[in-house]
Amino acid sequence: MNLQQMRYVLEISKQKLSISDAAEALFTSQPGVSKQLRLLEEELGIEIFVRHGKRLTAITEPGRQVMAIAERMLREADNLRQVGQDFQNEDSGRLVIATTHTQARYALPKVVGEFMRRYPKVQLHIHQGNPRQMCEQVLAGEADLAIATEAAADLPELILLPCKQWNRSVIARKGHPILREAPLTLEAISRFPIITYDSAFAGRSLTNKAFLARGLKPNVVLTAIDSDVIKTYVNMDLGIGIIASMAFDPLVDRELGALDASHLFESSTTRIGLPKNTWLRGYAYAFIEMFAPQLTRHVVDAALAGTKRDSDPGL
Secondary structure: OOHHHHHHHHHHHHOOOOHHHHHHHOOOOHHHHHHHHHHHHHHHOOOOEEEEOOEEEEEOHHHHHHHHHHHHHHHHHHHHHHHHHHHHOOOEEEEEEEEOHHHHHHHOHHHHHHHHHHOOEEEEEEEEOOHHHHHHHHHOOOOOEEEEOOOOOOOOOEEEEEEEEEOEEEEEEOOOHHHHOOOOOHHHHOOOOEEEEOOOOOOHHHHHHHHHHOOOOOOEEEEEOOHHHHHHHHHOOOOEEEEEHHHOOOOOOOOEEEEEOOOOOOOEEEEEEEEOOOOOOHHHHHHHHHHOOOOOHHHHHHHHOOOOOOOOOOO
């Protein structure tokens, strides 16, 4: 068996069991992929995929085990390559961050600015998406780390390191009656149309939980994946907004008012997601520590090795 066969198997799964699509994605031939798959199955003495004629229709149970091991093997192979690169080019390379719009727009700018000044030879890329997409990008090797709130907790290959806690504010156009509520209550919020985050983002489940606990059904009329879109529609007076407090700037959002809602909702935790046992370049450790000073290299290494499981460093 070899690493190329591992790549073929994983790509077939990724391409929804299409050998032709896998071959196209890997820039090789369909017969070549089929041959290597057969050779691997013969060597292992199992069938990795269920077949119906010439078509693959499902992954067998031993096939799932093979894929889990294949992912680890390819990740470790990448780690070996990165070890050499790290010692040859300690201050140059590429760092890919997968995160949400709110984190990229409001939490990361100072960190990114400082990082680029300290590591001018490192190419920094920021991919935006929902938390599930970001975690899957990290596990697929398409990103080095994810920064998200509602990270996918059902991915056991991912280590989630708590970084920061944050809460929410209710925003509205200046003069809106909600801004005169003192104290602000969930009952008052539920009387108005609400514009907030999509259900996959930014602790939305915690806002839903708070209303449910009081027997209230919020009138959510519009959802969006980023705070700036929410503020745009709130400014059109289409409803009141519930957003991350970090996303409101009174100097910029001059036509809007905001009320702190931290007493109404549980706080959310921003986490950094990393694959287990991954090898990080020195500048990746530096980026993590700039964003969350409590996450030193020692703490991160301990978490990746599994010796700090289920702990919340610094929180």
